Structures are given as C-alpha cells and as structure tokens.
Amino acid sequence: MKEGRITIDDIARLAKVSKATVSRVLNNPSLVNGAKKEAVLAALGQTKFQPNLMARSLASGQSMTIGIVTQNIGTSFYDDIIRSIILGLRQTNYKPIFGDGLFEQNAEVAAVKTLLDRKVDGIILLGGDISGPDLQKLVGDRPVVVVAREGMQWQGTIISADNFQLGYEATRCLINHGHTEIAHVTGNPLHQDSVRRTNGYRQALSDAGIEVDPELIYQGNFYGQAGVLAVESWLMRGKNFSAVFAANDLTAFGVRLALSRRNIRVPDEVSLIGIDDQVESALVAPPLTSIRQPAAEMGQAAAKAILELIAGSSSESRVYQGKVIIRESVSAKR
Amino acid sequence: MKEGRITIDDIARLAKVSKATVSRVLNNPSLVNGAKKEAVLAALGQTKFQPNLMARSLASGQSMTIGIVTQNIGTSFYDDIIRSIILGLRQTNYKPIFGDGLFEQNAEVAAVKTLLDRKVDGIILLGGDISGPDLQKLVGDRPVVVVAREGMQWQGTIISADNFQLGYEATRCLINHGHTEIAHVTGNPLHQDSVRRTNGYRQALSDAGIEVDPELIYQGNFYGQAGVLAVESWLMRGKNFSAVFAANDLTAFGVRLALSRRNIRVPDEVSLIGIDDQVESALVAPPLTSIRQPAAEMGQAAAKAILELIAGSSSESRVYQGKVIIRESVSAKR
DNA sequence: GTGAAAGCGCTAACAG
DNA sequence: CTGTTAGCGCTTTCAC
Numbered sequence: 001m002k003e004g005r006i007t008i009d010d011i012a013r014l015a016k017v018s019k020a021t022v023s024r025v026l027n028n029p030s031l032v033n034g035a036k037k038e039a040v041l042a043a044l045g046q047t048k049f050q051p052n053l054m055a056r057s058l059a060s061g062q063s064m065t066i067g068i069v070t071q072n073i074g075t076s077f078y079d080d081i082i083r084s085i086i087l088g089l090r091q092t093n094y095k096p097i098f099g100d101g102l103f104e105q106n107a108e109v110a111a112v113k114t115l116l117d118r119k120v121d122g123i124i125l126l127g128g129d130i131s132g133p134d135l136q137k138l139v140g141d142r143p144v145v146v147v148a149r150e151g152m153q154w155q156g157t158i159i160s161a162d163n164f165q166l167g168y169e170a171t172r173c174l175i176n177h178g179h180t181e182i183a184h185v186t187g188n189p190l191h192q193d194s195v196r197r198t199n200g201y202r203q204a205l206s207d208a209g210i211e212v213d214p215e216l217i218y219q220g221n222f223y224g225q226a227g228v229l230a231v232e233s234w235l236m237r238g239k240n241f242s243a244v245f246a247a248n249d250l251t252a253f254g255v256r257l258a259l260s261r262r263n264i265r266v267p268d269e270v271s272l273i274g275i276d277d278q279v280e281s282a283l284v285a286p287p288l289t290s291i292r293q294p295a296a297e298m299g300q301a302a303a304k305a306i307l308e309l310i311a312g313s314s315s316e317s318r319v320y321q322g323k324v325i326i327r328e329s330v331s332a333k334r
Numbered sequence: 335m336k337e338g339r340i341t342i343d344d345i346a347r348l349a350k351v352s353k354a355t356v357s358r359v360l361n362n363p364s365l366v367n368g369a370k371k372e373a374v375l376a377a378l379g380q381t382k383f384q385p386n387l388m389a390r391s392l393a394s395g396q397s398m399t400i401g402i403v404t405q406n407i408g409t410s411f412y413d414d415i416i417r418s419i420i421l422g423l424r425q426t427n428y429k430p431i432f433g434d435g436l437f438e439q440n441a442e443v444a445a446v447k448t449l450l451d452r453k454v455d456g457i458i459l460l461g462g463d464i465s466g467p468d469l470q471k472l473v474g475d476r477p478v479v480v481v482a483r484e485g486m487q488w489q490g491t492i493i494s495a496d497n498f499q500l501g502y503e504a505t506r507c508l509i510n511h512g513h514t515e516i517a518h519v520t521g522n523p524l525h526q527d528s529v530r531r532t533n534g535y536r537q538a539l540s541d542a543g544i545e546v547d548p549e550l551i552y553q554g555n556f557y558g559q560a561g562v563l564a565v566e567s568w569l570m571r572g573k574n575f576s577a578v579f580a581a582n583d584l585t586a587f588g589v590r591l592a593l594s595r596r597n598i599r600v601p602d603e604v605s606l607i608g609i610d611d612q613v614e615s616a617l618v619a620p621p622l623t624s625i626r627q628p629a630a631e632m633g634q635a636a637a638k639a640i641l642e643l644i645a646g647s648s649s650e651s652r653v654y655q656g657k658v659i660i661r662e663s664v665s666a667k668r
Numbered sequence: 669g670t671g672a673a674a675g676c677g678c679t680a681a682c683a684g
Numbered sequence: 685c686t687g688t689t690a691g692c693g694c695t696t697t698c699a700c
Contacts, residue, residue, distance in 0.1 A: 007677055018687045023679060033685060053451045054397070055677030058388040058692045065452070082434065095448050098432035100416065114429050117387050118399070118452065341693055352671045357695060367669060389693030392676045 006049045014043040057119055066122045066306055067115030069099045069108055077276045078126055080295030081147060088303025112138050122306040143309035147302045151192035159301045161293045163193045167200025170245050170273045170291050175208045179243040179271060183216040185230040187247035197247050215239055220251050227254025242270060249274040249290055340383045349377040391453055400640055401449030403433050403442055405461040411610045412460055414629030415481060422637025446472050456640045477643035481636045485526035493635045495627045497527045501534025504579050504607045504625050509542045513577040513605060517550040519564040521581035531581050549573055554585050561588025577605040583624055
C-alpha cells in the first residue's frame, strides 16, 4: 500500500530468511539456493518492494548512477550524444542523471558539485569551458570523461571528434565545387574546438593552393549574431566571396539571414556550409549544407569509457576519428 | 586531503564536542552556544568538510533536491522555464537534478522513477504525455507539480499557460492585419494544449465574423514535417489562404519551407505566425512571427509551488494567465 | 545547551 | 550456502 515503506526486513520476514539473503538475491542471485531464492522472489513479487538507494549507496559506497553535465545548447549534436550515452547505459545497471550547467553562474562547477554530492559513480562532461586543472581539483580521483572538448588540458579520458578534420572537410567540400573565394566565420576563439576547425579551413585552402585571405576570416562566437555581422562586414568592405564556411549551424543561420536581407540567394549566388546538422538546417534553410559530427559514436564511446573507468580497467585519452557526414551538397561555383 | 573522507566525527573530535553538536550547527546553528559554535565553525573552516548527502538523507528522510523531468530540452520555451525554476530554487537550499524523458521508451515514466529512487523531495514535470492517473500511481503522495500541460486530468498543481488565449491571440493578430483566409496547422490532436490552441483559433475567427473552413485546418503533430504536408495539401486542393497560424514554431518552419519551395514569399504573399518564439525564428525565418509563452513566469510559479507543497502549505491547481508576447508583426493583407 | 545512544535501510565481512 | 554482526555518516529523541 504505502509506497516506499516496505523494507528489506519486511520481505525477509515474509520469506522467512535473513535480510542478508534477501540482499543477496537482489544483488547476486547465484549465491542463493533454489528453495530460499524462490521464497524471496515470491515475497518480492507480491510486495513491489523498492530498495532504498540512499541506504544502499551509504552501505556500499556505490550509487549506480552516473552524472551527465550538459550545456543544453539545444543543438541536435548534443542531443544525439546524450541519446547514445543513455542507450549505452541502458545495457547496464547504471542510470543517468543530469546536471545542467547552462544557467548557473559558474555553470559546470555548480552542476558537477551537485552531482558529486549525490555520490554519482562517475561523471560525463559535455562541452563547456571549465579548465582541466579546475576540473581536476573538483573531481579528485573520481572517474570523469570529457566529451566534445578536443585539446583540453586534461590527463583523463577525452572523447572528441576531430575538429580539424571537420573544418578541413567542410572547406574541402566547397573547394571541390569550384569555389576559391571562401569566407569563414570562426567559433569562439578561446575554444580549442573552434581553433581547430579554423586550422582545418586554412589547411584545406593551402592544400588546394589557395591563399588564405585574413580579411575573409571573421571572428565569431558560435552564435547566430556573429554570422550576421560577418556578412555585413565583408559586404561593407567590398570583399568578394562565393562561399562561406561557418563554424557551426547557428552561425550559418545568421549568415544566411544577412545574405537574404541583401537579396543574395543561397546557394545560387553564395554557397554556405555549417557544422552540426541541426534539424532546423534541413527544415528552415534547405540550401544550407551542414556537416554532422559523429555524435552517436562519441556518445557510445563515452558510455563505454566511463564504465571502464568505474570498473577500474584503465582507459586512455583518445580522440574519436570518425568519418564526418555531409548532408547535402552546395552548389557549384558559376 | 582525501576528498569526501572527512566525516562529522572528525570535526567533532577536532572541535572537542559531540557529533550531535556538529550536526546542530550544520542544520540549526541557533541551538548551539557561542563558544562551542565557534569551535565547530573553526574546525569546519580548516577541513573543508562535505556532509554526505546519502547519510543525511537516509537519516532525515529529506534529500534537499527536487527532480525536474524535461521533455524537449533544447527548445527555448522549455529552456526558459528551466532557467527560471533554477533561479527560484537558488534562493533555497534545494538543488535541482534532471531526468530526461525524451529518449526513453516510456519516456517520463523511467525518468520519474529514477528521480524518485534518488529520493527527491519533489518533482516538477515539464510537458510530456503521461496521463494523470498514471502519474498519480507513480508518485503516490509525493509532491509533484505539472508544468505546461493544460487540461491534464490531475488533481494536483498545474502551472500552465492559457493555450486557448495563445491560439486566440495568434489568430487575432492575423485578423487585425486584415486577413480573412487564415489556414491553421494544429499540434498533436491528442494533446490538450494543442486542442485549446485550435479552439482559440476557431473562437477568434468566429468573434471576427469569419467562418471557419474545415479544409483550412490541417491536423499536425508539432513537428516540422506536418507544416510541409499542410501546405502541399492546401495547394494541391487549390485552397486560398493569405495567412497561416501554425501550432508551434517548428511546424511554422515546415510551412515556411514548403512555401518557399513553391516560391511563395513570406510575409509578402502569405503571413505566418507560430508559437514558442524559438531563437531560430528570429535568426532563420525573420518574416515569421511568433508568440512567446510566459515561460519565465511559469517557471517561477512552478518553483514556488513545489516548495510550498514540500513545506506542506497547500497550493491549488492553477493556470497561469500571463500576457502573451508577440515578437514581430506580420504583413498586412494586400 | 549538550552528549549519549538509537536508529535510517542496506551491504559486507565473518562464522558456521 | 546462510544467518549474525557490524557498521556506512548523519539526524534525532532522550536524558542530563
């Protein structure tokens, strides 16, 4: 009747065994004999008993939950990662809970603390800005894997896409369509992921024998507004460009908006490519090409890595070298 | 040194008092005398002791955390609500943790269970599909407040926008601009929020003396694809319309996409209004008008309500009757 | 006011 | 294999 008020003692009494035995069938059934096990199982069945996780955790030191710190940027990229983490965890007895850093002052710090207080067995950190040393200080020796933060100063496990490759492929895609005047809006320059994407852009141009024009690189911040300003800036200065590579889709949206305000058609007059492959890209801005990061693979890898860390089997830092996927072609230079 | 390994006994010894006293200064300092209190505080200061929440919760029955079940992490509407809930909670000693239902099979059920297992003191449920009775069965007598689910069969607290008004205002906005042939893509017809928005649409038309044309109402599902299909369907059947009211922004995106495929300009030829005011609305589809739900107010109300429920002061079911905000005007009928 | 003692519900040795 | 005995770290009577 009353919800969580049935305890292990109740069912022990009901099954006429000791509560240690009940605990055993709960955690390691193979340790218990047929007869007693049946009795316990029966009692369990008719009482819908829910073990008290607090007590269990206090006694065992394990909470069977892993904390995920999200930035909730609301991009499908992060959502996809989270989905595959959840999928990976579902095979196990571990359950995810989330801490959202986005709205707190010291965003991730607060979220990580809260999660740690809840005695999570491990933490998966998605994106964010916290520095490696700060994170280290916070978590001590508890298992942590960092996702989507390439190049962070962090001696633990990192699962990340190859952002250099992402930038390279995006630019390469444009070049393959005959473009040579390719403008670029960077992401947040303080963010290694962003820097690497830009490096990939530079390298792709160089490899194609195209000179990098610094004036065609606009320093953005991963937000849409930067895309708008970038276009305004280029246009105002009379720069020519037939294609734009935006560091992410949100920025690309901004670029597209500014372009359409000037009655410049995409992709007929200017080709546009972004990174992330948000749903909105397909729906709202079909002429926008986007590159998808291998989110699912990264999520899986993250789940696997944190479980290994918890289990104690060491797991090295690594960068996920997945293939990038280009969703749609841009138009050829004409 | 070692992270969480300092216990209340340690600092009791350090301060030369009993651990009961330490517990008191931790929870109710006024119960302890000056001298002893100072000693404890001093010990506390030099050891950076972190009380073990599991133990505390096991002993007290309270976890000082409230669980938030989210559905659509990533849409600005829900994000705004979450932000203001967090803000409201920050004034207190309660901390939020999140359960994301989106990717689970029985989405919310699993999330709610996980949260309940973690012994949260209360639950805030955002959106979703779970039925009132099912939810009731799940949570028993624990405090729950449901947000953004108008008309749910639920005797507890509900914080919701007035979806009828939302639909009414959106339609009214179009009518005010001189439109009379106003098409409508509904949300998920199984969802009360959606039904009410559609009712608002009907009422606004009636009030303006405009007859409702059933063929101009397309049954959608809150997803973008429905918007595309709606337009195709109307166009194929040769229906005339100078404006479209989409049940939410995502649907509006779809409408806009389909329209632009047919070279129908928005808003010059067809005006378009949605609900939610997603960031992308402003960025990608500027000619798209959107109505914002009073998310911040709803979040605040939710935080307040759950705290009241936990504290025991009763709190009645209520619908938030905030003003809707229209971000941008549509173009006049010409 | 403050300390001693008794648990919260469960797991984990330890004997048998 | 199974029951007994201790706790996990904290709160909370209950006397003093």
